[in-house]
Amino acid sequence: MILERLKEIVGEDYATDDDAICTSYSRDQHFHFVPKKKPAFVVRPGDREEVREILIFANENRIPIVPWSTGINVRGLTIPEFQGSILLDLSRLNKIEINEEMMTATVEPGVTFALLTQEAKKYNLRAAYPDAPLTAGVLTNNYLRGIYQTSVIDGHDHLLSFEMIIPNGEIIQTGSRALNRDLPYFRYGLGPDIAGLMSASPGTWGVVTELTLKLYKLYEKRSSYFIGFEDVEKSIDLVRKMAREELVSSCRLVDNQSWLIGMCGSFEFEYDKLPNFVVCLLIDGLDGIFQAKDKIVRELxxxxxxxLLDIPESFKDNFERETLGGTERSCMVFGIRGNYHCIGLYGPLKYVPEYYELHRKTAREVGIPEDYVYFYVNPIARFHGQLCYVELDIFYDGSDFDLAEKLKEYNKRQMKNLLDLGIYGWFRPYAGIIEPSIERAGYLTELWKRFNEVVDPKHIMNPGKLW
Known part of the structure; x- marks a missing residue:
């Protein structure tokens, strides 16, 4: 009955319960933490009206729905928690609209960063990029607050407004599009900031079918510098000055292995002979302004x-293309050992040395080899509160299940340790962070649950991912 109804909505070719197809959606990179579980059905709608009909049907019959965009998932957020779930594959919704005058893009869930990059470059514009493959979804990354890494000057919030279909079939337009869907260019429209309230939730409110985001100018004038430090304390002093004065487009503090390899785009270099920590800087801008900033940066x-490190020009070119042009090679770092685990968090720059030492200490306590332990830091403009994204990484062989058990223990201890030390918040609400966090959030947790209850009273939207 369920499959027949889904086929009525989307067509014979776009709904299935085939075991092989459903199994292909049953796990992701986070499989050591989120057990594999296949959906009962996979359905691939072609437009928002089909999405709406599927949600109404699922809501009437209390069938769990798991939204899925392009499949570059690394946190277990699209792995079903319950038997009988419908996996809602949104990859067929892939329209893009660039508004050069407004410097925006409006995208559907199936739009990848590769597609957006190709279109935006026609207008000498670019998106803010995550450290992810270009096959990652634009809508999902912006909706989940996942764009912060490559260009510090872009800031943190690129989302302007979106359209969401909730389980009862109603359509919510956030921001300025609530009053006029043809003007989706302002975050704060009528009433409260609903986009802010609903973002960073893993498909637990409804399905976002369209999102408008900011684009940024591409400049021809560019230069990049790599500065080595033996001590993390000294390196963050330079980062602090760059971020406070907003001189650079990109500022990234990394160890001399891991992400530096991806930013340089090559394994063929003696990275271990570099200083322990490297600050990577990129300046760009209009002629005149660019030269002035470049002069000040050199002095600092x-x-x-x-x-100042002697880095091959090809490495600098790759860093510039990755940061501003979307030529994403960062994920080649997975080739170090084949898989990685990370704890991503937001916190003040002054805590970075403590985050780093806590990372190493906890890994050592559970028996993880020291040469598996890495990190990187990105300051985020505007630099109020010394806002930084911090990533504590462990690169490992995914087939080493003994190490995987150590990772689980590391994760458990480190979440508590970081909350005790002090952070602003987590990268995303993925497996392992919700449980130790909500008990510290006071009545905010209860309020969050009640809001969710209003929108999804039958609890069909990605149930189990938050509570």
Whole structure:
């Protein structure tokens, strides 16, 4: 009965309960933490009206719905928690509209960063990019607050407004599009910031079918610098100055392995002979402004006590293309050992040395080899509160199940340790962070649950991912 109804909505070719197809959606990179479970059905709607009909049907029959966009999932957020779930594959919804005058893009869930990059470059514009393959979904990454890594000057919030279909079939337009769907360019329209309230939730409110985001100018004038430090304390002093003065487009603090390899785009270099920590800087801008900023940056580098590194020009070119042009090679770092685990968090720059030492200490306590332990830091403009994204990484062989058990223990301890030390918040609400966090959030947790109850009273939207 369920499959027949789904086929009525989307057509014979776009709904299935085939075991092989359903199994292909049953796990992701986070499989050591989120057990594999296949959906009972996979359905691939072609437009928002089909999405709406599926939600109404599922809501009437209390069938769990798991939204899925392009499949580049690394946190178990689209792995069903319950038997009988419908996996809602939104990859066929892939329209893009670039508004050069407004410097925006309006995208559907199936639009990848590769598609958006190709279109935006026609207008000399670019998106804010995550450290992810270009096959990652634009809508999902912006909706889940996942764009912060490559260009510090872009800031944190790129989402302007979106359209969401909730389980009863009603359509919510956020921001300025609530009053005029043809003007989706302002975050704060009528009433409260509903986009802010509903973002960063993993498909637990409804299905976002369209989202408008900011685009940024591409400049031809560019230069990049790599500065080495033996001590993390000294390196963050340079990062602090760059971020406070908003001189650079990209500022990234990394260890001399892992993500530096991806930013340089090559394994063929003696990275271990570099200083322990490397600050990677990129300046761009209009002629005149660019030269002035470049001069100041050079002076600050000279006064920093760090060593200006002799990096091949091809590495610098790759860093620039990755940061501003979307040529994403960062994920080649998975080739270090084949898989990675990370704890992503937001916190103040002054805590970075403590985050780093806590990372190493906890890994050592559970028996994870020291050379598996890495990290990187990205300051985020505007730099109020010294806002940074911090990633504590462990690169490992995914087939090593003994190490996987150590990772689970590391995760359990480190979540508590970080909450005790002090953070602003987590990267996303993925497996392992909700449970130790909600008990500290006071009545906010209860309020969040009640809001969710209003929108999804039958609990069909990705149930089990938050509570």
């Amino acid at each position: 580098i000279e006064d920093s006590g760090g060593r």
